[in-house]
Amino acid sequence: MAEQNSSLLEPGVNIRPVIDQDGVKMLAERLYGICVLELKELNGYDDKNFHIKEDPNVKNPLIMTHCPNGYVLKIMNAMDSQNLAVVEAQNEIMNFLSTRSVTCPKPIRNVFGHMFSTEIINNKQHVVRLLEYVPGELIKDAPKTEALFYQLGEFVANLDGKLQNFNHSGLVSREHMWMLTKVPELDKFKYVIKDQDKLDLAEEVIEEFKYAVVPRLDELEKGVIHGDFNEMNVLVAKKPGGGSSDYRIAGIIDFGDIQYSYYVFEVAIAMTYMMLLTGDPRTGGYVLAGYTVTRRLPDDEYRLLKILVSARLVQSLILGAYAKEQDPNNTYVISTEKANGWELLRKIRKSKPNPEVTDPTDWKTIANEYLTRS
Numbered sequence: 001m002a003e004q005n006s007s008l009l010e011p012g013v014n015i016r017p018v019i020d021q022d023g024v025k026m027l028a029e030r031l032y033g034i035c036v037l038e039l040k041e042l043n044g045y046d047d048k049n050f051h052i053k054e055d056p057n058v059k060n061p062l063i064m065t066h067c068p069n070g071y072v073l074k075i076m077n078a079m080d081s082q083n084l085a086v087v088e089a090q091n092e093i094m095n096f097l098s099t100r101s102v103t104c105p106k107p108i109r110n111v112f113g114h115m116f117s118t119e120i121i122n123n124k125q126h127v128v129r130l131l132e133y134v135p136g137e138l139i140k141d142a143p144k145t146e147a148l149f150y151q152l153g154e155f156v157a158n159l160d161g162k163l164q165n166f167n168h169s170g171l172v173s174r175e176h177m178w179m180l181t182k183v184p185e186l187d188k189f190k191y192v193i194k195d196q197d198k199l200d201l202a203e204e205v206i207e208e209f210k211y212a213v214v215p216r217l218d219e220l221e222k223g224v225i226h227g228d229f230n231e232m233n234v235l236v237a238k239k240p241g242g243g244s245s246d247y248r249i250a251g252i253i254d255f256g257d258i259q260y261s262y263y264v265f266e267v268a269i270a271m272t273y274m275m276l277l278t279g280d281p282r283t284g285g286y287v288l289a290g291y292t293v294t295r296r297l298p299d300d301e302y303r304l305l306k307i308l309v310s311a312r313l314v315q316s317l318i319l320g321a322y323a324k325e326q327d328p329n330n331t332y333v334i335s336t337e338k339a340n341g342w343e344l345l346r347k348i349r350k351s352k353p354n355p356e357v358t359d360p361t362d363w364k365t366i367a368n369e370y371l372t373r374s
C-alpha cells in the first residue's frame, strides 16, 4: 500500500476541530488567563476562529499585551497541527511583517511564554494560538472601485518584496492542497462535483494546468508568498477626509497558506478573488496594473496568468464542495461557488481576442489603459 502523506489532505478525513463555546472560554482562561467577556465565532474554513474580548474589570497579569479590540483564538485543524515548524513560520512571518509597517495580526504569548500550544480537543491534537484582532472592514464589503483594486495590486507586490528577506526552514518542503502546484492532485477530489458540465470544465482546466504550467515551473521566479489574497483576508479602511467610496488597503490577515512558491501565483490568486468580487474579468487588469508598478511581470509569467486564474477557481470550487460535504453547516467554504465562480470560469475560458473591443482577459492592455488614464 502506498504510504500516506499525513500533511496532505486525503479524501474522507475530517480535520476541523470540534469544540463548544464553554470549551473555548476554558482554553482562553487556562492558556492566557483571559476572563472572556464576549465570545463570537468567526468564519473558519478548516480551523475554528473565535473573536474574544476580555473582561477589563478582571486583572490579568499573565499576558504582556492587552489588545483593546480583542483577540482571535485560533484552533487549528488536526492536519496542519501536525507540522509545528509551519506554525512557527506563520507566527514569525506575522512578527516580521509587523515590524516592517505591514498591518497584520501579531501572535500573543501564552502563560508559558510560548506562541502556541498543542491541546487535545475531542480526542485530536490541535494547535491553539491567540492573535491580535485587527479592526477594520473586509475588502468584500468596501465600494468596488478600480483604484482600490489597483492599490491591492501594489500591496501584493510590496508584501512579496518584503518577504524576499524572510526565510524559515518550516516552509522549505511545506505542501498543502491549496498550493497551486497541487492542482493536478485535484483529480482525487473532483468526484464531489456532481454536475457533468461543471466536471468537464474542471477536468479541462486541470489537464491544461498539467501540460501548460507544470513543465514550465522551473522558469518562474520563486519566493515566500502569502498564498491566499482573498476578499475575506484583506482589510480596508476609509481614507481620512475622503468621500464615501474612498478606501485604502489597510492590512492582511490569515497566514495559513504561506508557502515557498512562485510570485506569479500570488498575483494570479489576488486577481482571481477580486474578479469574483465584481464578476468582471476586467478587474484582474486593475490588480495587475498596481502590481507591475513594483514588480514587472516577465512575459513567461504573464502568459500563464489565464490558466493560473482558471486553476485557482477550479481549486476553490472543488475543495469548497469537498469541505461542504464534510461539514454541511459550514457555508463559508462555498463562498467561491456563491460568488458565481463557475460563471466567471466560463467567461474567462471562452473569452477570445477580438479586434473590435478589448478582450476582458487581456489584462495587460487593461492595465496599460488604466495606467495611462490615471
Ligand SMILES: Nc1ncnc2c1ncn2[C@@H]1O[C@H](COP(=O)(O)OP(=O)(O)O)[C@@H](O)[C@H]1O
Pocket: 042, 043, 044, 045, 046, 047, 049, 072, 105, 131, 132, 133, 134, 135, 138, 232, 233, 253, 254, 255, 256
Ligand atoms: N486577526 C484578525 N483580525 C480581524 N479579523 C480576523 C482575524 N482573524 C480572523 N478574522 C476574521 O475571521 C475570518 C476567518 O479567519 P481566517 O484567519 O481568515 O481563517 P480561514 O483560514 O478559515 O479563512 C476572517 O475572514 C476575518 O473576518
Ligand SMILES: [Mg+2]
Pocket: 232, 233, 254
Ligand atoms: Mg481566511
